[in-house]
Amino acid sequence: MSLINSIRPKPQSIAMICNGCMKEKSLLAWFGMTPLNQGLYCGKCWQERFKRLSNKQKNEWSFWKLKQEKINATK
Ligand SMILES: [Zn+2]
Numbered sequence: 267m268s269l270i271n272s273i274r275p276k277p278q279s280i281a282m283i284c285n286g287c288m289k290e291k292s293l294l295a296w297f298g299m300t301p302l303n304q305g306l307y308c309g310k311c312w313q314e315r316f317k318r319l320s321n322k323q324k325n326e327w328s329f330w331k332l333k334q335e336k337i338n339a340t341k
Pocket residue numbers: 284285286287288289307308309310311312
């Protein structure tokens with residue numbers, strides 16, 4: 267097993283690997299609110315991280331702000 271690992275070429279830095287689940291994905295999105303969680307994530311992991319943000323942090327994402335403004339407008 268260790269021999270197989272040693273001859274396997276190392277993944278290149280451009281490989282599309284999700285920072286959360288460490289799986290190879292064809293589409294990744296950048297997430298970078300804090301130095302601790304910044305990186306490229308797949309849709310599922312991205313949303314998981316976004317949910318943990320405070321409302322103030324969420325408002326820094328324009329798509330979220332627009333969504334909230336729409337919700338408030340219908341109240
Ligand atoms: Zn992921």
